[in-house]
Amino acid sequence: MDIQYLRKWIGRNETQSECVTPSLVQRFNATFDREGETGAGSAAPLLVHLCLAPPAAPTSQLGPDGHPARGGFLPPVPLPRRMWAGGAFTFHDVIRVGETVTRNSTIQDVVVKEGRSGTLCFVTVLHEIDSDGRAVLTERQDIVYRGPDAPGAADKVLPSAPHGAHRVQVNPSATLLFRYSALTFNGHRIHYDAPYVRNEEGYPGLIVHGPMQATMLAQFAETIMGAPPVQFDFRSLSPLFDDADFTLNATEDGAGLRLWTAYVDGPVAMEATATW
Template structure:
């Protein structure tokens, strides 16, 4: 059981950083190819939604990565001493379009650090706020919820939530190793659970490669755009259970008075990520 000094970690609240990157046509083309969108946007055209998640990632030297492929703890994010980290949820408010050829800047700050107890032990939540600009224009506001947790104790039986009913709108997604690897490459994400099958099964004990949370969120937002014909003004999501590359999963959507309720799930499995899109 890892000890968490929450008073020390809360000293990171208020820390900030700014990262920026030019959004080139080549980057936009690689993003669209990864998601089978086909288009190759030129300078001045509207960039695909959620591409900002692929811009200006931290670039830790390879020699400074841990065994799991993550950079060493500390720096901008607090050095939480729990071994497993995941993007637990978040929310986006879209203000304007990003155009290909613009310089996209991410102004980030640590909003909160809290400690809770879960089934597997301590859970440390870090809330990060991102203000995104394109050529100095405000284009979106993002809240990112990161959770750190301990490894499950040996012999603990996994929870078996009930299977989710299919949505009125439904699309099947094959989580191929190529898709997961390409998204890791787009986001410069070295976390081995997404592309290293021997590691994720033999060391971390999962049944297969894990589908990224941001990848699922991007697929759900693109699904919402397709159904409504326009990018939502707001999009919020929460991860509930993991998806692996062991079986196809589905994107699902139902309309309600506030917009679209969306979720990912296996055909016979529980909700993996739930989301809401509003216009």
């Protein structure tokens, strides 16, 4: 891997915009079994921006896994698997229905590390987001590229997660995963193509999206506290599949909340903190 070549992408920038329509908000709320106002000027749901202005590569330019071919805005990392490793959201104001949201994205860093599973390449992207000219959100996105799992990696036993003081059970149905992929225009086959994910990627089932877990945890935090957080940080630790229900968990931590997802009796999949 030529890290010096990949680091030439640092500083690369792109800008994308999309209007927050009532129909988009309606589909977003339906996906998460939520209710909310969709009229012009209404506050849009938390993290709906993840569904706005997604990359729209032509179908002919997608790779065999459904992702856009390497290169372009993101560096062409020569490792087969790309995942959301974590990130952070700082909320400055609310997005409102009918406004045009603009995302200005910049590659901040490209780093190669050696982990227990082999070579890892981390790409950090900063998104500065405004809505009708108002700064509403700053997002740091951590993307990790890696090779296939080492033999026996899936057999490693991780400790079970504790039960949160607040706890909700979620059924990660194939329909839910497909709907979120459609909302975000995400063609990655690991989220909707069961034969592909089992036969080609070697996973036991469809993979639950990292952004969807982050959205559910942020919504959970908002419901518990009665207001959206000012800061939300999260990190992915292990995957969730559609072969079993998982839980959203939250426990008070000072003035904020510590949150996590986990199988009903399984290890932590995603951990997060929310502050107000």
